Amino acid sequence: MEMSINEWKSYDQFLSASSTQRYLKGCYQRSSSNLASDELSYRNCYSFIYYLTHGKRYFDLCKSSPLELQPVLLYYGMVQLIKCCLLTVDPYYPESTALLAHGVTTRKRKKQNYLFLQDEIKVQRNGLFPHFSKQLFHLETVEGDKFQMQELLCHVPDIDDLFRQINGFSELLQVSITSCGLMSIPDKILDPLHMTDTRFIQFLKQQFATETEVNYTGSMFVIKIGEKGIENPLIKKSVDGNYFIPTKREGFKPLHEVMVHYLLLYNLSMICRYETEWWGDLFHTYSSNDFPFISRFLSNSRIKVPKLLMEYLDKKRVGD
Structure with a gap:
């Protein structure tokens, strides 16, 4: 999956200690007037640069690495960018060693007739996943929560066409969003959600915490979500810039796509390293639907993860 979009377009500006220190100082001053922004930005600027350059090297290696090895490279590259x-x-x-753990866990031994799409991953109390979910996206995770791999893949809009081609159904519906934050949703979403138009309007207002009136034209729901509304985890954005929302109630879980990629890449990296027999068979037997979804996801993740996280860094810039 090669895209013309340069997912690293903001990278070079951080290859200067003075520029990075100034950037971090602005972030700290905006978050709290009580922080020693000069001292902290100076202390953290080199860690920031090393995390970033280390992460980029992992992603660069993926371009020339076999698909079988990419989950490990992508996962650890993502971890560096998240830091x-x-x-x-x-x-x-990290203030404590507890934050150095992954924050999630999977089954240690895979069962006979194992299928990746049916596998689950469980959230732990401490570690990187719950910490960055809260700090970066203000989303609380619950210890013991489980996510199925197919359920997580449904949150990745760039894979939605594969669900339609292989399974005959789509989990997402494309919507249009104007530059002023006006979102239009086709009313065919009502059938899979089993909602009336009145109930769906109430649902939209709950999701976007807005008093803005929702207009129903008879074929389209139109709601003004504003610029911030686009960041709502309900809205999924593909690499090519199209917007989607879930068509199933299970898809309304508050998961940012960065969280989704982290969970999937963690599990795939563990399988790649410790379930080598099953992993090897996957690339030679084509006996299930696992391979096309894994292959498409890894190709997408190599582009999407740095794009999402570099966009996050851009939005933190003060005064730009």
Whole structure:
């Protein structure tokens, strides 16, 4: 999956200690007037640069690495970029060794007739996943929560066409959003959601916490969500800039797509390293639907993860 979009377009500006220190200082001053922004930005600027350059090297290696090895490279590259983002909001990261854990866990031994799409991952109390979910996206995770791999893949809009081609159904519906934050949703979403137009209007207002009136034209729901509304985890954005929302109630879980990629890449990296027999068979037997979804996801993740996280860093810039 090669895209013309340069997902690293903001990278070079951070290859200067003075520029990075100034950037971090602005982040800290905006978050709290009580922070020693000069001292903290100076202390963290080199960690920030090393996390970023280390992460980029992992992603660069993926371009020339076999697909079988990419989950490990992508996962650890993502971890480094997440640490960069954390330093913009948490100048003392990591305050404890508990934050160095992954924050999620999977089954240690895979069952006979194992299928990746049916596998689950469980959230732990401490570690990187719950910490960055809260710090970066203000989303609380619950210890013990489980996510199925197919359920997570449904949150990745760039894979939605594969669900339609292989399974005959789509989990997402494309919507249009104007530059002023006006979202239009086709009313065919009512059938899969089993909602009336009145109930769906109530649902939209709950999701976007807005008093703005929702207009129903008879074929389209139109709601003004504003610029901030586009960041709502309900809205999924593809690499090519199209917007989607879920067509199933299970898809309304508050998961940012960065969280989704982290969970999937963690599990795939563990399988790649410790379930080598199953992993090897996957690339030679084509006996299930697992391979096309895994292959498409890895190709997308190599582009999407740095794009999402570099966009996050751009939005933290003060005064731009």
